[in-house]
Amino acid sequence: MTISIINGRLIDPANQIDEALDLHIDGTSIFAIGKAPEGFHADEIIDASGSIVCPGLVDMAANLREPGFTAKGTLASETAAAAKGGITTLICTPNTDPVIDSPTVIEWIHRKARKLAQARVLVAAALTQNLEGSQLAEMSALKKAGCVALSNSDQPLANTLVERRALEYASTFEMTVFLRPEDRHLHAGGCVHEGATATRLGLPGIPSAAESVAVARDLALAEHTGAQIHFRSLSTATSARMLREAQASKLPVSADVAAHQLHLTEMDVEGFDSRCHVSPPLRTLADRDALRQAVADGTIAAICSDHQPHEPDAKDAPFPGTEAGISGLETLLALTLKLVDEGLLDLSDAIARVTCGPADLLNLPHGRLNAGSAADICIFKADSYWTLDAEQMVSEGHNTPFDNWEFTGQVTHTLFNGKLVYQA
Amino acid sequence: MASRHQNIQLNDQGQLRHFLTIEGLHRGLLTQILDTAEAFAALPGRPIKKVPALRGRIITNLFFENSTRTRTTFELAAKRLSADVLNFNISTSATSKGETLLDTLRNIEAMHSEMFVVRHSQSGAAHFIAQHAAPGVSVINAGDGRHAHPTQAMLDMFTIRKHKGDFTPLRVAIVGDVLHSRVARSQILALNTLGVTEVRVVGPSTLLPTEARCLGVHVFHDLDEGLRDVDVVIMLRLQKERMDGALLPSEDEYFQLYGLTSERLEVAKDDAIVMHPGPMNRGVEMASEVADGPRSVILQQVSYGIAVRMAVMSMCMQTRDDAGGEM
Numbered sequence: 001m002t003i004s005i006i007n008g009r010l011i012d013p014a015n016q017i018d019e020a021l022d023l024h025i026d027g028t029s030i031f032a033i034g035k036a037p038e039g040f041h042a043d044e045i046i047d048a049s050g051s052i053v054c055p056g057l058v059d060m061a062a063n064l065r066e067p068g069f070t071a072k073g074t075l076a077s078e079t080a081a082a083a084k085g086g087i088t089t090l091i092c093t094p095n096t097d098p099v100i101d102s103p104t105v106i107e108w109i110h111r112k113a114r115k116l117a118q119a120r121v122l123v124a125a126a127l128t129q130n131l132e133g134s135q136l137a138e139m140s141a142l143k144k145a146g147c148v149a150l151s152n153s154d155q156p157l158a159n160t161l162v163e164r165r166a167l168e169y170a171s172t173f174e175m176t177v178f179l180r181p182e183d184r185h186l187h188a189g190g191c192v193h194e195g196a197t198a199t200r201l202g203l204p205g206i207p208s209a210a211e212s213v214a215v216a217r218d219l220a221l222a223e224h225t226g227a228q229i230h231f232r233s234l235s236t237a238t239s240a241r242m243l244r245e246a247q248a249s250k251l252p253v254s255a256d257v258a259a260h261q262l263h264l265t266e267m268d269v270e271g272f273d274s275r276c277h278v279s280p281p282l283r284t285l286a287d288r289d290a291l292r293q294a295v296a297d298g299t300i301a302a303i304c305s306d307h308q309p310h311e312p313d314a315k316d317a318p319f320p321g322t323e324a325g326i327s328g329l330e331t332l333l334a335l336t337l338k339l340v341d342e343g344l345l346d347l348s349d350a351i352a353r354v355t356c357g358p359a360d361l362l363n364l365p366h367g368r369l370n371a372g373s374a375a376d377i378c379i380f381k382a383d384s385y386w387t388l389d390a391e392q393m394v395s396e397g398h399n400t401p402f403d404n405w406e407f408t409g410q411v412t413h414t415l416f417n418g419k420l421v422y423q424a
Numbered sequence: 425m426a427s428r429h430q431n432i433q434l435n436d437q438g439q440l441r442h443f444l445t446i447e448g449l450h451r452g453l454l455t456q457i458l459d460t461a462e463a464f465a466a467l468p469g470r471p472i473k474k475v476p477a478l479r480g481r482i483i484t485n486l487f488f489e490n491s492t493r494t495r496t497t498f499e500l501a502a503k504r505l506s507a508d509v510l511n512f513n514i515s516t517s518a519t520s521k522g523e524t525l526l527d528t529l530r531n532i533e534a535m536h537s538e539m540f541v542v543r544h545s546q547s548g549a550a551h552f553i554a555q556h557a558a559p560g561v562s563v564i565n566a567g568d569g570r571h572a573h574p575t576q577a578m579l580d581m582f583t584i585r586k587h588k589g590d591f592t593p594l595r596v597a598i599v600g601d602v603l604h605s606r607v608a609r610s611q612i613l614a615l616n617t618l619g620v621t622e623v624r625v626v627g628p629s630t631l632l633p634t635e636a637r638c639l640g641v642h643v644f645h646d647l648d649e650g651l652r653d654v655d656v657v658i659m660l661r662l663q664k665e666r667m668d669g670a671l672l673p674s675e676d677e678y679f680q681l682y683g684l685t686s687e688r689l690e691v692a693k694d695d696a697i698v699m700h701p702g703p704m705n706r707g708v709e710m711a712s713e714v715a716d717g718p719r720s721v722i723l724q725q726v727s728y729g730i731a732v733r734m735a736v737m738s739m740c741m742q743t744r745d746d747a748g749g750e751m
Contacts (some may be wrong), residue, residue, distance in 0.1 A: 199635040201571055202569055316524070316546045
């Protein structure tokens, strides 16, 4: 099967391309960019007039819920949601049941995802056995089974000695370790940012220091061990500043931010809105602006969905009793492009944060449009507006605070490995 | 799902349909509650202590957190309004068997109650129940987590008005564990809405919310400073378990620094009154000489509590009836 995508504006940040170029696909890979090569005949032509053609998105952190939590989502439902969101590569979190701490589970997920063929599912495997934070996972075996990073998900490590050993052992195999920086003692059972809204609503707060204390500790251990660490889902201005300083002193450290953190603040929790119950919590306007700045200057090179689909019951309780998380695959691109609308980033940089940005952090070949590489393509309309209807979401989880928000950047086509997996 | 930024306590005409928090209620409405309570407060002196206002109505006490005292005053208030009362203590039954709050609610709704009085350990629980209750059901918050306890705050306002008349010139000090106190949050909102000159909170940093100032209060760490020239002193209960969480070194040091004695009360105005929402820890928050002394109005608070709860119940039920049973 050959496909030509014509008349579109092609944006490929990795190769610094932003111009009207056609793209030609042969089988599963990109055959050529620009004029069709001599003798190339397209079986199918996609007319992308008025649209932007860019690499399929790469999402650093998605809870795909399978195996174990299929009431919240399945590999089938969530990869279909990814396709609708223009995402072609997902890195799934290890907090499944069973936990992704053995080659068997990795292979099971890979096999199932390959069969579904909606998106590429890569695995961040568990850093410790059963995510319990004390016994190291068999990292070498996990690497051989194809995991792309190690992560303890949102579970704490028993102590700093375990963390040191885990980082040292991971660095033996040159594996990147994802860390969700949060001091569990300072977290103290909180459910929102410890600030004005928490004070007024009487909700138990999580101070910003719960994150910065952990970032400081993790940076010290990264420096000591030389391990490659990646901070998952930063939420505070202080963390962004510490990260910037660490990068300036040449520490091999990176970070991502959840797309919703760039648009919402603690004030959105008003009225006990459980859809805004997320972890880390939504923080202040100043934090949000500092995170935006860090995304703009590249300190934070990746925006992720932090996708956490839930069944309705998980959000239907008094606020502190609800589960944290937003179903984010279908709004990742839209929320990223909103930053362009708001003048924070140009279009190419915005796309970079959800394509080659995350891919480069893990040395993945995806998120770029090179001849010969997998034909993972996202085509979206840049200028027309669309409104999110939570009820119509493809993800099993309809838990989003962005219901009825108006966005630009509606995905019209998603191609994965040269196959059309979504068409509006 | 929660509805955003909308005051679900009021109907389109601005009448009270639920009573969940003081936030978002205007001064006129709070005054109306106090005026209505005034009429009910006269009842205990009369030979027949009941009025027929809510005859034939069913009021359900839904207590997910134990509290004999608060439940009893609500029950007494309902009975003086001639309503029938159902009591559910749910902390030990349904929810511990895995039933969700929503399931519990649906089951009890099937008993055709017109009003729920709700106490729950989680902030926002009363809002949640109000959002999910059937259209004809009013919800009264009898305390949710650290969030709000609006009837307690209104009975405190009633007590203050009885003694001081006008709110506007008053300076009020709230002393103790503001951080964990739903009572304090509701009191602060009520006092500010009623237009007092100043609300102060007094306590060590570990017992005050980090953003206390956003509540519209002045923060004091020194009791003598905080009590200077105040008209009203409200002492908060210090729960014994606070000693375990590294919030305080000892009861003794707390009493030394923040315990109210007659001597320390001297810096307040000569006619200052002393209040406590109960239950009180003698010798921790307050010396017995103050609790039982001439400035103390603590026992009046309890008896006014019934009148204020009658007022809130009858106002909510009136709103319901005006709307023909649908709100």
